[in-house]
Amino acid sequence: MSLASTAANLVTLAEGTEHGGNHESLNPYLTGGGALFALLLLLWITTRFNRDR
Secondary structure, X not given: OOHHHHHHHHHHHHHOOOOOOOOOXXXXXXXXXXXXXXXXXXXXXXXXXXXXX
């Protein structure tokens, strides 16, 4: 395979077919809320370990 044909195949794969590449079960609000919760949890854990006393 040449670089050009590989790149063309990747572009075709990334474009998706009929739904624009989005999966039906992925809810953006649930995904964003889960990511926000995970980041806030990591921030809370970091501040617990970062005590000077």
